[in-house]
Amino acid sequence: MGDGVPPTLFPDWQTPLQEATNTAIDALVIGFGDEFEAVSQALLAVLLPLEQALRSAAPWLVLAIASTLAFAASRRWQFALGTGGGLWAIGALGQWDPAMQTLALILVAVLVCLVVGLPLGVWSARSRWVQRVVSPTLDLMQTIPSFVYLIPAAMLFGLGKVPAILATVIYAAPPLVRLTALGVSQVNAEVTEAARAFGATRWQTLTKVQLPLALPSIMQGINQTTMMALAMVVIASMIGARGVGETVLVGLQRNDPGMGLVGGLAIVILAILLDRLLQACGVRLQPRRPVRSSWIAPWR
Numbered sequence: 001m002g003d004g005v006p007p008t009l010f011p012d013w014q015t016p017l018q019e020a021t022n023t024a025i026d027a028l029v030i031g032f033g034d035e036f037e038a039v040s041q042a043l044l045a046v047l048l049p050l051e052q053a054l055r056s057a058a059p060w061l062v063l064a065i066a067s068t069l070a071f072a073a074s075r076r077w078q079f080a081l082g083t084g085g086g087l088w089a090i091g092a093l094g095q096w097d098p099a100m101q102t103l104a105l106i107l108v109a110v111l112v113c114l115v116v117g118l119p120l121g122v123w124s125a126r127s128r129w130v131q132r133v134v135s136p137t138l139d140l141m142q143t144i145p146s147f148v149y150l151i152p153a154a155m156l157f158g159l160g161k162v163p164a165i166l167a168t169v170i171y172a173a174p175p176l177v178r179l180t181a182l183g184v185s186q187v188n189a190e191v192t193e194a195a196r197a198f199g200a201t202r203w204q205t206l207t208k209v210q211l212p213l214a215l216p217s218i219m220q221g222i223n224q225t226t227m228m229a230l231a232m233v234v235i236a237s238m239i240g241a242r243g244v245g246e247t248v249l250v251g252l253q254r255n256d257p258g259m260g261l262v263g264g265l266a267i268v269i270l271a272i273l274l275d276r277l278l279q280a281c282g283v284r285l286q287p288r289r290p291v292r293s294s295w296i297a298p299w300r
Contacts, residue, residue, distance in 0.1 A: 025155050040162045043108065047161060051104035055097055062100075063087050066273075073280035086273045095244055095266035102233050102243035102270065105161060109168040109229045110222070117173045117225070118218070121180025122206065131181065138174040146171055146235050154239050164241035168232040175224035183217025184210050219282035226278060230271050234263075244270070 029036075054062065063084045071080035090099045124131045149170050153163035187210045195209045211218070237245030244266045251260030 025152055029156060036156050040157050043112075043162050043165055046111070047104060047108045047165070050107060051101055054100035054104055059091055059096060070277055070280065073277060073284050075284075079276065079280065083273055083277065086269045090266050090269055093262050093266055095247060095262065098242065098244045098247055098263075099266055099270060102230075102245065102267075105165065105168070105233070105236070105241060105243060106226065106229045106274075109165050109172065110226050112165065112169045113173045113176050113225050113229070114222070116169070117176035117221070118180055121177045121218075121221075122184055122211075124177065124181040125184035134177065134181075138177060141170055142174050146232060150235065150239050159240040161241055163239055164232075164236035167239075168229050168236060171232050172225045172228035175228065176218075176221040179217045179221030179224070180214070183214030183221075186217070187213045215285055216282065219278065219285065223275060223278045223282070226274050227271060230267065230274065233267060 066087055067080040067084040070083035071077060074080070087099075090096060120134065124134045146167070149167035150163065153167045157163040157166065191209060191213065192205055195205045200208065233241070233243055233245035234248045235245070237243060237249045244263050247263030247266070248260050251257065251263060
């Protein structure tokens with residue numbers, strides 16, 4: 001109890017909650033150590049080859065691929081040049097290799113969010129009971145401070161990239177789940193009934209009607225999830241994720257504002273490029289929508 005607070009005013013919830021949490025984590029480590037190791041190996045089997053490919057590839061090749069993807073998404077050469085120029089600026093700041101590590105981490109984290117978030121969002125849209133359970137859980141995931149995720153993740157998986165991925169998934173998945181559920185639930189009921197009237201199964205109705213019509217909302221969820229995953233790179237570097245976040249962390253530890261600025265600029269550039277690229281993909285995937293959009297304006 002704090003100074004000046006009567007000891008009988010508040011019950012002692014801290015001690016039992018703290019002890020119960022520690023006991024539960026210890027029980028998970030002891031009872032499911034092999035399962036956690038299997039999850040860790042599965043994530044590393046995806047992350048390490050991707051990271052190695054990005055880091056070992058010639059920078060000009062990565063620039064060319066990224067510019068080509070940007071042009072394919074937007075059909076505007078200005079945006080393609082802007083994408084290549086942004087990546088070139090990251091290399092000029094001396095952050096090319098850390099940026100590739102961060103990019104690999106984000107791609108794997110977003111992939112896990114898609115595997116978990118899309119089915120959960122669809123299920124939540126179709127079941128009111130599931131929505132009542134999922135909604136407060138997502139509120140909890142979004143409001144708990146990010147540093148809190150790192151403690152159980154590090155205890156269950158040790159230090160390194162795997163706990164960073166899982167902490168990032170917990171932090172970044174809620175927008176995808178919410179916006180997927182919102183998009184599916186807002187599909188016109190008459191369209192769904194018409195599909196069923198023509199003999200479509202529930203699976204066909206979902207994949208051929210509801211998900212395509214909900215695609216703008218789903219793409220927005222992917223965009224938000226990616227941005228939130230990128231926001232975790234500095235925090236994840238504290239448990240060994242490395243990448244650009246480590247540059248910011250070292251600058252903070254050494255009281256070096258210049259190093260912190262360099263890392264921060266690299267993160268900002270990477271965030272802008274990913275955001276614009278995902279927005280361009282979303283516009284491209286929407287039928288009967290013009291490709292030109294205000295977000296391309298800075299690079300016209």
